[in-house]
Amino acid sequence: xxxxxxxxxxKIIEKRQSVAFWCNPISGHATLxxxxxxxxxxxxxxxxxxxxxxxxxSQLPKDRFSAERLKGVDSTLKIQxxxxxxxxxxxxxxxxxxxxxxxxxxxxxxxTVV
Amino acid sequence: GNSVTQMEGPVTLSEEAxxxxxxxxxxxxYPSLFWYVQYPGEGLQLLLKATxxxxxxxxxxxxxxxxxxxxxxxxxKGSVQVSDSAVYFxxxxxxxxxxxxxxxxxxxxxxxx
Numbered sequence: 001x002x003x004x005x006x007x008x009x010x011k012i013i014e015k016r017q018s019v020a021f022w023c024n025p026i027s028g029h030a031t032l033x034x035x036x037x038x039x040x041x042x043x044x045x046x047x048x049x050x051x052x053x054x055x056x057x058s059q060l061p062k063d064r065f066s067a068e069r070l071k072g073v074d075s076t077l078k079i080q081x082x083x084x085x086x087x088x089x090x091x092x093x094x095x096x097x098x099x100x101x102x103x104x105x106x107x108x109x110x111x112t113v114v
Numbered sequence: 115g116n117s118v119t120q121m122e123g124p125v126t127l128s129e130e131a132x133x134x135x136x137x138x139x140x141x142x143x144y145p146s147l148f149w150y151v152q153y154p155g156e157g158l159q160l161l162l163k164a165t166x167x168x169x170x171x172x173x174x175x176x177x178x179x180x181x182x183x184x185x186x187x188x189x190x191k192g193s194v195q196v197s198d199s200a201v202y203f204x205x206x207x208x209x210x211x212x213x214x215x216x217x218x219x220x221x222x223x224x225x226x227x
Binding site for chain 1: 118120145146148156157158159160163165203205207214215216217218219220
């Protein structure tokens with residue numbers, strides 16, 4: 001079974017530029033998560049989708065971050081404009097359904113804002 | 115709101131030593147508890163889980179028991195190997211509203227030969 005795919009693996013941008021990350025979850029997984037992991041910290045949930053609907057985006061900085069999940073499958077996370085403090089690893093994860101089941105993580109995208 | 119607190123690292127051990135990583139949580143209701151591990155250069159992966167009080171999760175020689183009375187889920191391994199060097203994250207799935215997976219700050223473990 002293929003795992004969660006993310007791209008790109010690394011991205012360096014200047015502040016105030018925009019950037020987008022892509023995630024392809026495991027086939028058939030209804031729940032998709034985007035986490036932000038700042039160096040030395042645990043992953044922080046940015047947004048959670050159930051199929052193509054948002055069920056939690058309480059920690060998403062909506063003035064600059066946006067996310068969508070097309071047809072309940074792939075997802076993109078966008079930052080516009082980026083700030084220095086957005087430098088982090090952005091993790092995508094998926095799980096089969098809502099509930100305390102295992103979440104499968106991608107390798108992440110390491111973003112550096114200079 | 116819900117939260118997870120882990121002991122700070124790094125924890126440095128010699129091979130075959132006993133490992134304990136403390137994890138406590140704050141949550142309403144009855145959350146499910148997890149330990150995830152991140153090996154160098156790899157993504158997060160589930161190590162073990164427990165879904166109700168007094169459950170014991172185990173995998174790869176690691177164990178953790180869900181203690182509701184002390185709101186804890188400490189991770190233990192009796193004899194660590196160099197290959198156990200990684201960052202370990204305690205996490206909970208809260209039962210409030212929709213439910214979501216929240217992580218602690220992580221504890222880096224370094225095992226030396």
